[in-house]
Amino acid sequence: MGTIAKALQLLSHFSNNQPEIGLSRFVQITGDxxxxxxxxxxxxxxxxxxxxxxxxRAYRLGPAISRLEIVxxxxxxxxxxxxxxxxxxxxxxxxTAHVSVIQGNVGLxxxxxxxxxxxxxxxxxxxxxxxxxxxxxxGLVTLAFMEDQQVDDILKQGLNKYTADTQTELPQLRxxxxxxxxxxxxxxQGGFELDVVGIAVPLFDHRKKCAGAVAVAAPSxxxxxxxxxxxxxxxxxxxxxxxxxxxxxx
Amino acid sequence: MGTIAKALQLLSHFSNNQPEIGLSRFVQITGDxxxxxxxxxxxxxxxxxxxxxxxxRAYRLGPAISRLEIVxxxxxxxxxxxxxxxxxxxxxxxxTAHVSVIQGNVGLxxxxxxxxxxxxxxxxxxxxxxxxxxxxxxGLVTLAFMEDQQVDDILKQGLNKYTADTQTELPQLRxxxxxxxxxxxxxxQGGFELDVVGIAVPLFDHRKKCAGAVAVAAPSxxxxxxxxxxxxxxxxxxxxxxxxxxxxxx
DNA sequence: AACTGGTGGTTCGAATAATGAACCAACTAT
DNA sequence: ATAGTTGGTTCATTATTCGAACCACCAGTT
Numbered sequence: 001m002g003t004i005a006k007a008l009q010l011l012s013h014f015s016n017n018q019p020e021i022g023l024s025r026f027v028q029i030t031g032d033x034x035x036x037x038x039x040x041x042x043x044x045x046x047x048x049x050x051x052x053x054x055x056x057r058a059y060r061l062g063p064a065i066s067r068l069e070i071v072x073x074x075x076x077x078x079x080x081x082x083x084x085x086x087x088x089x090x091x092x093x094x095x096t097a098h099v100s101v102i103q104g105n106v107g108l109x110x111x112x113x114x115x116x117x118x119x120x121x122x123x124x125x126x127x128x129x130x131x132x133x134x135x136x137x138x139g140l141v142t143l144a145f146m147e148d149q150q151v152d153d154i155l156k157q158g159l160n161k162y163t164a165d166t167q168t169e170l171p172q173l174r175x176x177x178x179x180x181x182x183x184x185x186x187x188x189q190g191g192f193e194l195d196v197v198g199i200a201v202p203l204f205d206h207r208k209k210c211a212g213a214v215a216v217a218a219p220s221x222x223x224x225x226x227x228x229x230x231x232x233x234x235x236x237x238x239x240x241x242x243x244x245x246x247x248x249x250x
Numbered sequence: 251m252g253t254i255a256k257a258l259q260l261l262s263h264f265s266n267n268q269p270e271i272g273l274s275r276f277v278q279i280t281g282d283x284x285x286x287x288x289x290x291x292x293x294x295x296x297x298x299x300x301x302x303x304x305x306x307r308a309y310r311l312g313p314a315i316s317r318l319e320i321v322x323x324x325x326x327x328x329x330x331x332x333x334x335x336x337x338x339x340x341x342x343x344x345x346t347a348h349v350s351v352i353q354g355n356v357g358l359x360x361x362x363x364x365x366x367x368x369x370x371x372x373x374x375x376x377x378x379x380x381x382x383x384x385x386x387x388x389g390l391v392t393l394a395f396m397e398d399q400q401v402d403d404i405l406k407q408g409l410n411k412y413t414a415d416t417q418t419e420l421p422q423l424r425x426x427x428x429x430x431x432x433x434x435x436x437x438x439q440g441g442f443e444l445d446v447v448g449i450a451v452p453l454f455d456h457r458k459k460c461a462g463a464v465a466v467a468a469p470s471x472x473x474x475x476x477x478x479x480x481x482x483x484x485x486x487x488x489x490x491x492x493x494x495x496x497x498x499x500x
Numbered sequence: 501a502a503c504t505g506g507t508g509g510t511t512c513g514a515a516t517a518a519t520g521a522a523c524c525a526a527c528t529a530t
Numbered sequence: 531a532t533a534g535t536t537g538g539t540t541c542a543t544t545a546t547t548c549g550a551a552c553c554a555c556c557a558g559t560t
Binding site: 501502503504505506507508509510511512513514515516517518519520521522523524525526527528529530 | 531532533534535536537538539540541542543544545546547548549550551552553554555556557558559560
């Protein structure tokens with residue numbers, strides 16, 4: 001990994017739970033030397049990707065992010081399209097829904113989500129973090145529809161065990177992927193976050209290559225087989241809508 | 251400038267007019283060696299900041315941008331707040347309005363804008379580019395309310411002459427800044443884009459430090475003194491609203 | 501007042517990673 | 531075939547990143 005990637009990885013440590021991070025905390029997280037981390041943070045700050053509080057000296061995500069997002073969305077409004085459709089999806093199924101896209105071989109990056117508000121108990125996965133391929137419904141379904149070469153590269157990296165239920169056995173996983181490809185959707189039960197069930201359907205880009213997934217997540221207690229069956233058609237409709245609106249963005 | 255900053259600068263070449271850029275074009279723009287540029291692009295791609303079209307091999311802004319923007323806005327919803335208020339501002343004054351924030355010493359980064367739709371002829375500045383301090387209304391008003399030390403650093407870098415009307419004489423500029431600080435607003439006539447007049451009012455962060463500006467831009471033909479006077483109060487109301495909503499985001 | 505442990509930040513020799521001229525490979529048009 | 535594109539790679543040279551040790555500051559303890 002080059003210097004650039006290492007620096008950019010610092011940005012991925014920000015989340016809802018941790019919107020501001022100081023130098024020492026960064027050192028603690030990354031394990032790198034303080035001087036090194038500091039130099040990287042300074043360059044990110046000077047480029048506008050971080051904003052440093054003048055008083056507390058802590059860092060948070062900077063204005064350059066917003067600016068680039070505007071450029072991105074005004075030329076390829078992928079996110080806007082996704083948000084619209086998962087809003088209606090959420091209204092129909094009354095559960096948390098999100099759209100995530102492939103981000104290299106590390107996992108899926110969530111670009112839109114709608115938290116369910118109708119239930120008292122609801123899933124609160126922090127979608128601001130990268131979703132691993134092998135432990136989430138979205139990840140599994142993208143793996144299933146991905147090119148074999150890339151699947152091999154990803155599985156070669158090793159399978160992190162997030163919970164007791166995370167599937168880390170390669171043969172079973174490969175069988176699971178075949179089954180997912182046949183059925184057209186994936187289901188994951190507590191592999192990433194305990195008691196959370198996810199159902200996901202693949203998304204494709206303009207060249208029919210798998211680009212990501214739409215998923216619904218819910219507490220396992222609420223997601224009976226019947227409910228699941230009722231959600232699936234809605235998921236597929238949402239996926240079609242997003243696929244269609246993404247075709248124009250070549 | 252370090253390697254990280256050089257790589258990140260590649261991202262700033264994307265704009266509405268140029269949403270996709272290939273390797274050769276990047277080499278042409280930057281003047282760096284092809285191998286160097288390619289390595290930087292690859293790292294940005296692998297980190298998710300660029301997406302490479304599998305067919306055309308051209309690069310465009312990637313999903314990591316959207317992800318970070320979500321994290322940023324869900325912890326510090328600065329942009330959302332800004333968008334709301336400039337929408338009403340736009341309805342009231344019927345001209346293009348935008349909010350830009352300080353991005354280091356290079357200029358201002360626009361984080362929200364509303365294009366005016368009521369007039370046939372309207373300003374179309376590409377707000378996706380960095381606004382220079384000395385040549386725009388937003389830039390001038392932030393300079394006027396910025397700390398002297400930083401002002402000196404910025405003016406030291408030299409003043410680019412964008413149009414025949416760009417003010418590049420230091421003494422006049424400094425006098426102009428004093429006058430702006432007294433009046434509380436700035437006005438710029440065709441200094442960055444010909445025939446465009448801008449009026450801007452400063453924004454402050456939680457420590458009362460100048461953080462950016464709200465501005466209205468219009469064709470000079472339409473912006474008579476009377477119209478200008480009528481716009482000012484609306485601008486100040488908008489600035490107050492944004493300032494207030496930003497206070498909580500320390 | 502000195503000590504302790506916590507911030508953020510800097511220095512400079514040593515180690516490492518970025519650099520760029522030359523080179524492929526594929527495609528298009530002449 | 532030739533010449534001019536495109537994107538991408540190699541490898542010896544060079545310049546940059548790296549990191550142990552350092553400073554300055556602040557808050558609470560002894």
